[in-house]
Structures are given as C-alpha cells and as structure tokens.
Amino acid sequence: MSELMKTPLNAAHRALNAKMVDFGGWDMPVQYPAGILAEHEAVRTRAGLFDVSHMGEIRVKGPGALALIEHLTPNAVSQLVIGQIHYTAFLYENGTFVDDLLVYREGEEEFLLVVNAGNCDKDFAWVQTHAPAFDCTVVNESPATGQIALQGPRSLAILQPLTETPLDPIGYYFFTHGQVAGVPCLISRTGYTGEDGFELYCAAADAPKVWDAVMAAGTPQGLLPAGLGCRNTLRLECKMALYGHEIDDTIHALEAGLGWIVKLDKGPFIGRDALLAAKAAPAARKLVGFKTLEKRDIARDHMPVVKDGAPVGFVTSGAPSPTCGINLGLAYVPTDQAVLGGRFQIEIRGRAVDAEIIRTPFYKRQK
C-alpha cells in the first residue's frame, strides 16, 4: 500500500485524538472523540471546524481563462462578478460528470477552481488537455493550499474577532481576501453543510495557525472539530451531491437534478449537445429523496431499489438523519415513479423494506 497523503493539519487531528481513515488516499479525520452525532449537532446549532485541505485548487489565468472555463463547464461563468462564486461541473461530451466544482472569479481574467480531492489529478489533466486552444495558464495549487471550513450559526461571531475584514457584508457564494489570525486568506462564504459559514483558503504552511486560532476562539462558543463523518450526514440532509454517489461518469446532469447549473443558452460547452437531446426526451430515471418507514431499516449507499422483486434503481446515499430523527436517503428511481408520497422498496440485506418519497432538501435552515 502506498503512503497516505497528509494535510498540513494532520498533527492537529492526531493531537485531538481524531479517528483517522483512508479517504481516497488521504489520511483524514472521520470523527473526533465527541462522535459524529455530537459534531453534527454542533454544526447545526453552534459551529464545527473542518479540515478540507485535501480538496483541489486549480488556478486559471490569462486572456483566454474565461473562454476556457465557459467551454469546460455548463454554468454561465461570464455572469460571475469579481468576488463571486458558483457551483458547476466538468462534463464529458455525453453530459455525465468528470467532477463537480466551485468556480471563484478572482479577476476579469483569473479564476480559482475548487474540485474534489479524489478527482484532482483527473480534473487538472482535463483542464490541461483543453487549455492549449485558449490563451491562459493552468496551475495546480492544491499541494500548496490549506483549506478550513468553519460552519454553523455561530461562525460569523467566532470568526469576526480574528479578522479586520468585515464579514457580514460578504454575501452567500461571495468571497474576499483578508487576514485571519495574521494569515493571508481567501475568505469564502460557502460550505457543504447547509449552515451559514466560511471556507478559508491559505498557504498550506499557515493552515495550523488559522486552525488553532479558530479552535481557540470557537471553543468557548461551543465549536467542535468536525470530521468527514458528519460532513456526509450534514450534506445529505441538504441533498448536496457527492461525487461517486449522486453523480459520476454514468449519470448526466439533468438526471441528477442539477439542471439549474446547466445554462443551455449560454453558448457551446462540452456536454451541451447531449444535454439538449436529453432535455427533449425525458430522463428514464430521477434522483429522489426518501425515508424508510421503520426505525430498523437504514438504507446505505448502493443498495438496490426494487419493485415487485426486480431491481429498478439504486440508493446513492443513505444514513440515519441526526437532525430529522428518521432514516433518509437519495435514490435513482424510474421517472414515472418519482412522485412525492410514492412508495418503493429497498433491498436491505435480503429484505425488501418500504420507503416513501419525501420533499427535499430534508433539512433547510431558518434564515
């Protein structure tokens, strides 16, 4: 087995007695001693601090940068103002996913692409492959970059004393640059939990300083360090897609319910023709949210959805929901069965159990 990759905060996790796991080749904390339920609750009601330094950062710069990213992604990049962010994807010609990502507009001709850790090498190669036709440079800044996510309703109160940058004016999906605990950071009002919060990008070597400062400022306010375990339950409650689960290279953007990131009228981009065709002919399957009806029935990733004993779909993500107190999941089911209140069955270890389609997102914060 090859050596696991480590983020700049690896020693901090070990000092906090985190339970470390191999996450796509990275040595990452799945939970700290408080446990997934307590960490989940901290993020929903107070604050949690995540190390997401494993995520990939790719910088694209130059006169052709905008045109390259317009070509590679379905969302309307030209609509972004400087300091704004949007969610989008890299698609193959057939409309399926290379990856999903965030695009940060740093300048007229400069963009930061934030991609999944496990796909970073593939994504960087993908961008590089298409870049020569455009006048721009493409740099993989991932190894040099640390990323820390502060999430939860107390995030602003915890972070503001550590920076002179006024945080309140930063809108959701906007960012700015400023110092946090004396460290130059990109301060982004984004997250993967459904709560208010900030994602801080800094030089890898400075990440421990930022982490320690936020931990110290947040602990008296009930902040907990939070691992990948609760990151998954938090994002699932908000129906945020996870690559390898709701989206991958066999599922296209419209099936995944991500039509809102696909701007078919923006001009050509990779995957557009396939999605235009897909739009004309309704998809055979659709992603739905469901709950199982019995407490004992907890659906898990990849379990088959069955109808009259025959497989008709599959669960993409499933878990007990700490906030909702019921067992939730997302699944692809035939489109004609994808109606609110509709019932289907999931095969759990040889038993077909009942599930009901319910409204998503399962959880929405009060604003």
Next chain:
Amino acid sequence: MFPADLLYTKDHEWIRAAGDGTAVVGITHYAQEALGDVVFVDLPEVGATIGQGEEFGTVESVKTVSELNLPAAGEVLAVNETLADHPEAVNEDPYGAGWMVKVRLSGGLDGLLDPTAYAALVSAESH
C-alpha cells in the same frame, strides 16, 4: 479494555459465561469505537436457537452496519430491551449496560480467544 472474565471472537464480540449454563453476549470496546455512534441494534426473538458463529442481529451506526455473530451456540433467553431507546449504551458501556443477548448455552466455548489473545488481535488490527 479487555476484561479478564470474558472470552472473545475474531469478529469483536464478547461472551461472559455465568457458570450455570447461561452466558451474556455483546460487542467489544474496540468494535464500538470502530463503529462510532450506534443508532440501532436489531436483536433476535427470545426463544430463537442460534449456532456458534451464526448471525443473531445487526448493529447500525451513523456510518455503517455490522453483523452480530453469536460466539457460542445457544437459545436466546433474553435480549437487552433498553437498547431500543438507548442504543448509545453500546458505546458508553459495551461490557455492561450495552450487553445484547443472554443465551442458554447448548455447546461449548471452543475456538474463542482469551483476553491476551484478543488484545494481540486488536493490537495487530490497529497497526
């Protein structure tokens, strides 16, 4: 972490024989730690007869699910009803309040690990 009065399985269950032909079964500290927060324990009907190494239930945590296998053959005399409302007892007190089933033994306690052997197994698995 490895109480001396218990025998263990390679799958991280423990069994405490009472000396009157009955025994109590649960999962080890190492097992509960690996699972994380337990949210549901599915246990058998009282009266069920289950062979050594056969599945008697499942334990679900937030993150994953694991089968429970009976360390020694027997008939189920009782199940821990309190786990229905307090599954966290498995995490908090795996060798006590987190017990799972009580059985009347129908065979021996062959093939089980003593505390020293189990400690060595855990040490090997966690490194």
